[in-house]
Amino acid sequence: MKQEELKARLEEIKDKLIAIEQPRDNRIYLLCEAEDAYAVDKFLFEEMNLRFVITTGIDSDDCFEVLYHFANDETGTFVTTRAFIRDHENPSIESITPFIAGAEWIERETHDILGIDFKNHPNLRRLILSDDWPEGVYPLRKACVLSKAKELEKELENEKDTE
Amino acid sequence: MTEAFWIPFWILVFPGFLFTLGLGLVASYLVRKVSALVQYRVGPPVMQPFYDIMKLLGKEILIPQDAQQFVFKAAPLIGMAGVLLLSTMLGVNALWPERTFVGDIIVAIYLMVLPSLALILGASASASPHAAVGAAREMKLVMSYELGLVLAFVVVIIRTGGTLSLAAIGGQAPVIGISNFIAFAVSLLCIQAKLGYVPFDIAEAETELGAGVLMEYSGPLLAVWEVMHAMMLVALPMFLVMVFLGGFGAGGLGLLGGVLKYVLVLVLIILIKNTNPRVRIDQAMKFFWVYCGIAMVVAVVLATIGNIYGIARL
Amino acid sequence: MNWIRWLKKSPWVFHVNTGACNNCDIEIVDCLAPKHDIERFGIKLVGTPRHADALLVTGVGTRQAVPRLLEIYRQVPKPCVVFLIGACATGTGIFAGGYHVAGPVDEILKKEDPNAIIAYVPGCPPKPEAMISGIIKTLSTL
Numbered sequence: 344m345k346q347e348e349l350k351a352r353l354e355e356i357k358d359k360l361i362a363i364e365q366p367r368d369n370r371i372y373l374l375c376e377a378e379d380a381y382a383v384d385k386f387l388f389e390e391m392n393l394r395f396v397i398t399t400g401i402d403s404d405d406c407f408e409v410l411y412h413f414a415n416d417e418t419g420t421f422v423t424t425r426a427f428i429r430d431h432e433n434p435s436i437e438s439i440t441p442f443i444a445g446a447e448w449i450e451r452e453t454h455d456i457l458g459i460d461f462k463n464h465p466n467l468r469r470l471i472l473s474d475d476w477p478e479g480v481y482p483l484r485k486a487c488v489l490s491k492a493k494e495l496e497k498e499l500e501n502e503k504d505t506e
Numbered sequence: 507m508t509e510a511f512w513i514p515f516w517i518l519v520f521p522g523f524l525f526t527l528g529l530g531l532v533a534s535y536l537v538r539k540v541s542a543l544v545q546y547r548v549g550p551p552v553m554q555p556f557y558d559i560m561k562l563l564g565k566e567i568l569i570p571q572d573a574q575q576f577v578f579k580a581a582p583l584i585g586m587a588g589v590l591l592l593s594t595m596l597g598v599n600a601l602w603p604e605r606t607f608v609g610d611i612i613v614a615i616y617l618m619v620l621p622s623l624a625l626i627l628g629a630s631a632s633a634s635p636h637a638a639v640g641a642a643r644e645m646k647l648v649m650s651y652e653l654g655l656v657l658a659f660v661v662v663i664i665r666t667g668g669t670l671s672l673a674a675i676g677g678q679a680p681v682i683g684i685s686n687f688i689a690f691a692v693s694l695l696c697i698q699a700k701l702g703y704v705p706f707d708i709a710e711a712e713t714e715l716g717a718g719v720l721m722e723y724s725g726p727l728l729a730v731w732e733v734m735h736a737m738m739l740v741a742l743p744m745f746l747v748m749v750f751l752g753g754f755g756a757g758g759l760g761l762l763g764g765v766l767k768y769v770l771v772l773v774l775i776i777l778i779k780n781t782n783p784r785v786r787i788d789q790a791m792k793f794f795w796v797y798c799g800i801a802m803v804v805a806v807v808l809a810t811i812g813n814i815y816g817i818a819r820l
Numbered sequence: 821m822n823w824i825r826w827l828k829k830s831p832w833v834f835h836v837n838t839g840a841c842n843n844c845d846i847e848i849v850d851c852l853a854p855k856h857d858i859e860r861f862g863i864k865l866v867g868t869p870r871h872a873d874a875l876l877v878t879g880v881g882t883r884q885a886v887p888r889l890l891e892i893y894r895q896v897p898k899p900c901v902v903f904l905i906g907a908c909a910t911g912t913g914i915f916a917g918g919y920h921v922a923g924p925v926d927e928i929l930k931k932e933d934p935n936a937i938i939a940y941v942p943g944c945p946p947k948p949e950a951m952i953s954g955i956i957k958t959l960s961t962l
Contacts, residue, residue, distance in 0.1 A: 472920075473882065473883035473884035473920070474884065475883065476883065482919040482920075538859070542857070542859060545854045546854070547854050547855075547857040547859070547860075548857055548859075548860045549857075549859055549860060550859050550860055550862060551860070551862075553829075554829075554830065554862055557826055557829035557830040557862060558830045558862070560826040561823070561826035561827050561829065561830045561873070563823075563826075564823025564826055564827070564899075565823075565873070565897040565898070565899070566897045566898055567897070568870060568895065568897050636868075716867040716868045717866060717867035717868040717870075717871060718867075720871070721867075721868050721870070722868075722870060723870065723871075724870040724871065724897045725897050728871065
């Protein structure tokens with residue numbers, strides 16, 4: 344669809360968004376809260392037929408962000424949904440795997456590395472961390488320092504030795 | 507003195523182990539060099555197959571714990587013994603035709619199966635899933651091409667009057683005819699499969715199965731497999747030359763002609779190897795059972811008709 | 821008999837990736853393709869470590885890959901040479917101190933087998949010509 348049609352259709356879900364930003368011609372950001380992300384993504388994927396590209400997870404200072412990138416191949420425009428997860432202790436967001444099967448593994452990877460819980464995900468197992476990596480340590484969180492991870496690992500080994 | 511000396515000499519030196527191995531290493535080098543030239547590159551030096559075998563003799567043998575130890579170690583030796591006996595028998599029959607006996611072509615056909623059988627046994631004793639798949643594929647391949655190979659020899663036996671003797675077959679000039687030509691073509695493809703060359707290198711299919719049948723072999727045992735393969739490169743084309751192309755004495759050109767015919771068969775094998783992709787096992791089975799099978803039935807019928815009515819062209 | 825002199829003439833290689841970005845792996849595959857013609861040195865790519873004389877190890881050595889690398893090393897019949905290809909394998913490269921790095925590969929191999937013969941081919945990624953040069957130089961000094 345052409346650029347004007349794209350922007351016109353985006354007006355339809357304006358009530359779910361905090362803001363729409365367009366820093367460049369081919370880059371549109373839709374900012375929203377985590378609870379609305381599911382509906383926004385469903386609209387982008389099913390109603391507007393954009394192609395799902397990838398998901399990004401960010402650990403900002405006060406919140407977590409999950410970015411869903413969609414592409415409009417006709418004009419080369421990327422439409423990205425920025426979902427803010429305000430709960431910094433136990434972040435969770437609704438998974439989009441039920442209607443986009445291709446998002447299954449990237450959500451597993453985000454869960455592995457950042458610890459974001461994806462609700463209703465069919466298969467939230469470990470994907471890229473090694474099998475002997477301790478549970479509950481999320482390497483790419485800003486609060487996770489490598490030495491703390493090694494401490495936790497030593498604790499777990501000592502527990503195993505004393506068992 | 508004579509028999510007790512000559513028979514071990516034939517088996518171990520000429521035309522047995524040392525001669526076949528030496529000629530096999532040269533043939534193996536030829537295969538690699540011609541393949542390299544076809545691919546517009548330089549290729550290995552002359553002694554490369556020899557270096558490969560010497561290097562393998564110096565490595566340690568690792569045998570999997572779950573492998574069937576005796577069969578694992580004995581299989582390469584069985585295969586090598588089969589090819590060794592075959593080449594000895596063929597060489598002695600070529601040079602001293604008075605030593606042939608009735609039915610020696612049957613013995614030769616049986617001996618030709620031994621290397622493939624040994625490969626299957628060794629792979630099955632390996633306790634490895636890759637080797638198991640390789641063994642299953644090799645079994646299916648052997649079951650497919652053996653019929654075509656035997657029927658090809660039946661055609662020649664019919665054409666040369668029905669004597670089951672290599673001397674009777676090899677003593678005649680190459681019999682030109684349609685059925686002979688079909689039989690030669692089919693038997694060349696069967697030899698390609700038996701040697702494990704593309705397009706029928708299904709058993710040792712690299713990039714599909716790791717190393718396939720020879721997955722768990724290492725060191726001197728692998729060297730025995732390589733020696734067996736080199737000797738097969740001598741024995742099998744030589745068998746084809748003796749049965750289809752007139753052997754080493756007849757046809758007017760004598761020994762030099764025989765050598766040239768052997769080189770011709772080798773070059774045909776190399777060219778088929780370099781111009782084809784690998785086929786799947788079901789494609790190979792269909793090829794051998796359906797196409798080669800029908801061609802061989804036609805050839806046998808033509809040969810019988812030609813023999814009964816005395817038509818040479820058939 | 822000194823078997824190393826035969827090893828120098830016919831080194832069969834097996835490629836192991838212990839967590840590389842695949843750049844070095846692409847260059848290794850490039851090196852083994854007909855253009856650079858390593859068959860003239862007797863080098864052949866084999867499909868199983870049991871046939872190998874030389875391991876081409878790429879990658880930084882992640883926690884997941886290190887036990888598997890040791891298993892493969894034990895399956896290579898000795899004598900064997902280990903070639904560490906690329907900046908990551910020779911000394912963790914840009915991933916030093918990363919959470920997934922289990923240590924430089926050569927220290928892990930030396931802990932497993934103190935007599936391991938290890939050769940280093942640096943580069944990011946090393947060109948196929950550099951890899952061939954590294955292999956030939958190593959083999960000629962053995």
